[in-house]
Amino acid sequence: xxxxxxxxxxxxxxxxxxxxxxxxxxxxxxxxxxxxxxxxxxxxxxxxxxxxxxxxxxxxxxxxxxxxxxxxxxxxxxxxxxxxxxxxxxxxxxxxxxxxxxxxxxxxxxxxxxxxxxxxxxxxxxxxxxxxxxxxxxxxxxxxxxxxxxxxxx
Amino acid sequence: xxxxxxxxxxxxxxxxxxxxxxxxxxxxxxxxxxxxxxxxxxxxxxxxxxxxxxxxxxxxxxxxxxxxxxxxxxxxxxxxxxxxxxxxxxxxxxxxxxxxxxxxxxxxxxxxxxxxxxxxxxxxxxxxxxxxxxxxxxxxxxxxxxxxxxxxxxxxxxxxxxxxxxxxxxxxxxxxxxxxxxxxxxxxxxxxxxxxxxxxxxxxxx
Numbered sequence: 001x002x003x004x005x006x007x008x009x010x011x012x013x014x015x016x017x018x019x020x021x022x023x024x025x026x027x028x029x030x031x032x033x034x035x036x037x038x039x040x041x042x043x044x045x046x047x048x049x050x051x052x053x054x055x056x057x058x059x060x061x062x063x064x065x066x067x068x069x070x071x072x073x074x075x076x077x078x079x080x081x082x083x084x085x086x087x088x089x090x091x092x093x094x095x096x097x098x099x100x101x102x103x104x105x106x107x108x109x110x111x112x113x114x115x116x117x118x119x120x121x122x123x124x125x126x127x128x129x130x131x132x133x134x135x136x137x138x139x140x141x142x143x144x145x146x147x148x149x150x151x152x153x154x
Numbered sequence: 155x156x157x158x159x160x161x162x163x164x165x166x167x168x169x170x171x172x173x174x175x176x177x178x179x180x181x182x183x184x185x186x187x188x189x190x191x192x193x194x195x196x197x198x199x200x201x202x203x204x205x206x207x208x209x210x211x212x213x214x215x216x217x218x219x220x221x222x223x224x225x226x227x228x229x230x231x232x233x234x235x236x237x238x239x240x241x242x243x244x245x246x247x248x249x250x251x252x253x254x255x256x257x258x259x260x261x262x263x264x265x266x267x268x269x270x271x272x273x274x275x276x277x278x279x280x281x282x283x284x285x286x287x288x289x290x291x292x293x294x295x296x297x298x299x300x301x302x303x304x305x306x307x308x309x310x311x312x313x314x315x316x317x318x319x320x321x322x323x324x325x326x327x328x329x330x331x332x333x334x335x336x337x338x339x340x341x342x343x344x345x346x347x348x349x350x351x352x353x354x355x356x357x358x359x360x
Contacts, residue, residue, distance in 0.1 A: 035249035035286055055286040071247035075288075075360050079252040085243025099290075112181065116244040118190065118251070135180035136203055136220050143196030145188045146211070147241045151181040 030057040031095040032076040036083065040067030064090045066113065078104060080120030080130075087151075088113020093133070097122055109133040115148045117141070184219045184240075186232055187211040191251065250284055252360035257315065259353045262298065262307070264314040267350070274318065280359050281324055288360050289324070291315045293333040296352040297345045301335060309333030311355050 034041070034056040041052040044063040050056070052064070058074060066072055066088045073083035078097045084090050089111040097104035102125035110132060123130040123141050130141040134150050189195050200218040201208040209218040209229050217232045238245065255277045257270040266274060281287045293312035295304040312331035320326050339352040 033286060033288060035284070036247045038247065071243045073247040073249040075249045075252060079358075079360055081249050081251070083244045083247040083249065085241065085247070088244075110183075114241050114244045116241055116248055118248070119196070120252075134183045134185075134220075136183060137185070137218075138201045138203060139185060140199035140201065141196075142198065144190040144194070145196065146198050147184075147186045147188065147237060147244065149184040149240060151183075 029059050030077070031060055031092065031097075032058040032074045032080075034058065034072060034074050036071070036073035038072075039070030039086070041065070041070050041072045042067075058092060060092055060095050062092045064088075064092070076106065076120060076122075078102070078106070078121040080106060080122065081116075081118040082108070083116045085114040088115065090115060101125070104129060106130045107133070110148050110150050111135070112151045113149075116145075117148070118145050119143045180220075180222060182220065182222045184217060185211065186215060186217040186237055186241075187213070188234075188237060189214050249360075252358065253280055254359070255280075255357045256354050257357065258350060259311055259355075261296075261348055261350075261353065264307070264310045274315075277357055277359070278319065278322060281319060282322075284359070287324065287328055289316075289319065289329045290358040291329065291331045292356045293331070294338055294340075294352060294354050294356070295336045296339070296349040297336045297343055297347050299336075299346075305333055305335035307333075308335045311353075315355050315357060 034052055034054055037053050042065045043050040043052045043056060043058065044065065045059065052072070064072055064084065066084055066086055068086050071083065071085050073081065075081050076095065077099070082090065091109040091111065093109055094105055094107040102121040104122040106122045106129065117132065119130060119141050123143050127142045128140070132139040132141060132148060134148060139148070185198060185200050187195060187198050195212065195214050197210065197212045199208055199210050202220060211218060211229070215231050215234065215237065217230050219230065255273070257273060257277070258267045259265060259270070260267060281289055291312040293308035293310070295308050299307070309331065312333055316329045316331050319329055339349065340354070341349050341351050343349050343352070
């Protein structure tokens with residue numbers, strides 16, 4: 001734990017004030033789950049900074065950060081998959097999904113780093129329903145697999 | 155948010171100083187479209203927030219890159235090797251792809267058909283190979299019997315599947331079950347029609 005704190009500070013992820021494990025059964029406001037996590041993965045939720053691991057459930061507005069050796073893979077409840085490489089920051093801006101009609105909304109942002117996306121039921125059902133933002137662009141996602149890079153590879 | 159504001163302020167200063175272009179301070183960004191698992195290629199429309207204009211990516215390995223200064227995105231094609239080099243970390247972290255199954259039942263019961271009893275092993279293998287699996291089981295019936303009977307039977311079928319998972323070590327809290335009765339047939343029929351294809355559970359694994 002201490003080693004992780006130090007690494008976070010060194011690599012600009014900020015001081016982890018109140019790190020705690022998040023897992024447990026699914027709740028109504030869970031929108032996705034971390035399926036793969038290597039190295040340092042932090043979830044910022046409001047003022048909390050959570051040490052994340054495989055199994056951590058995610059909510060709208062969460063910010064997911066990976067450290068210099070970190071990577072993370074998540075699957076949303078509509079089967080959209082996103083995974084990020086090292087030194088990445090991804091924001092889950094907005095999510096809504098009706099599992100019966102498959103209608104919904106999925107907006108995410110890449111602040112920095114690398115992201116792999118495989119779109120799911122939301123984008124399949126309505127072509128205007130999914131976007132990925134970067135600092136200078138908005139991606140309209142009609143499907144299905146693509147990559148986003150913000151910044152150069154370090 | 156702060157970053158956006160800083161960029162906007164930078165543009166404002168540039169405007170006041172009478173500079174023609176706003177030398178934006180965002181990092182360079184690249185989008186690459188790739189074929190999906192089945193070899194199909196989708197579409198991503200890259201719209202530039204500052205300069206307007208957009209680039210439509212709809213060919214394998216089509217890419218749009220927005221430089222840190224200037225901002226207009228030019229379409230280009232990149233190689234598979236380049237993609238693997240730049241996005242190797244993200245690719246290695248991709249979750250196992252979601253998959254769904256259907257299992258079928260003997261009439262009026264929560265007993266699998268012989269074929270589905272065997273097929274259950276494939277479903278179980280898909281669940282077991284995931285480090286953290288989420289399983290959704292939805293039960294259905296044909297139209298033989300009352301609505302109430304079939305609501306109960308469809309839920310019983312879903313619960314049967316859950317029990318078969320938990321009995322082999324899959325945590326209960328990773329499995330959700332629901333019963334839809336005879337309301338969502340795969341093969342629409344009149345009432346009181348025995349239809350094997352409607353006596354099923356749908357299992358989504360992710």
